[in-house]
Amino acid sequence: MAEVKLHNITFGYNNSEMVLSNISFTVQQGEFVVAVGPNGAGKSTLLKIIAGLIEPAAGQVLIDNGSIRSAARQGIMAYVPQHYSQNTAAFPATVEEIVALGFVGMRGRLKAAANKQLVGQMLEMVGAEQLKGRRIGELSGGQQQRVMVARALAGEPRLLLLDEPTSGIDYAASSRIYELLGQLNSTLGITIIMVSHDIENGTRFAAKVACINRHLCFFGDSEEFRSSHASMQHLWYYSGFTG
Numbered sequence: 001m002a003e004v005k006l007h008n009i010t011f012g013y014n015n016s017e018m019v020l021s022n023i024s025f026t027v028q029q030g031e032f033v034v035a036v037g038p039n040g041a042g043k044s045t046l047l048k049i050i051a052g053l054i055e056p057a058a059g060q061v062l063i064d065n066g067s068i069r070s071a072a073r074q075g076i077m078a079y080v081p082q083h084y085s086q087n088t089a090a091f092p093a094t095v096e097e098i099v100a101l102g103f104v105g106m107r108g109r110l111k112a113a114a115n116k117q118l119v120g121q122m123l124e125m126v127g128a129e130q131l132k133g134r135r136i137g138e139l140s141g142g143q144q145q146r147v148m149v150a151r152a153l154a155g156e157p158r159l160l161l162l163d164e165p166t167s168g169i170d171y172a173a174s175s176r177i178y179e180l181l182g183q184l185n186s187t188l189g190i191t192i193i194m195v196s197h198d199i200e201n202g203t204r205f206a207a208k209v210a211c212i213n214r215h216l217c218f219f220g221d222s223e224e225f226r227s228s229h230a231s232m233q234h235l236w237y238y239s240g241f242t243g
């Protein structure tokens, strides 16, 4: 599926202090990468840059060797923002209606395929078909996140970008979301880049880790990140120890 190349990404909000400095790594087609790092490290910012929501001050993102704009035009990627579900909670729509929105093509027209049967299939894929008639605002955090993933899948993305999809969700429900993402990655081959604070589940289901603390501290196999001495130093960063 989609390959993502980051080359020397540098960014600061309002021309102030740099939030990201010279970040370079490549996510291969069909890979599952978890981005970890301390609060304020720039992980969400980097994900927004990959999604094309903000422009880097310097550097380049290539998706399948083309521009982000071209990837967006082709509907290659889907982005699930942080706290998306909370923002949607007050929206008086049913789960079915929310997922159907995922079929809205990039050119603003409903894909002909957007029918109840397909919406049902998406919900089945994330194990949430029994929720289809419920109002989104009535659901638990974990159930809402599943619906958001179903909605993202409706566009048949080759690249799924998720910003902390399990924040505020209990451990068991959060593990089930990781399992779901692991399955989508292995069965559909969707490339996944996910920001997470859950190192345990993140490194269990994602094959690679990008550890970010304004700079790229580590990029490599999850196993290596968990076990190597070098990665422990990055975990020190994680716990706020920088000495």
Ligand SMILES: Nc1ncnc2c1ncn2[C@@H]1O[C@H](COP(=O)(O)OP(=O)(O)OP(=O)(O)O)[C@@H](O)[C@H]1O
Residues within 6 Å of the ligand: 013, 014, 019, 037, 038, 039, 040, 041, 042, 043, 044, 045, 046
């Ligand atoms: N819209 C914005 N305008 C100005 N500064 C911002 C904006 N969004 C984020 N920042 C700042 O940029 C830095 C990086 O923020 P970002 O949200 O990318 O970090 P993060 O690693 O995702 O953090 P967390 O783990 O806490 O979610 C922080 O210092 C934050 O205060």
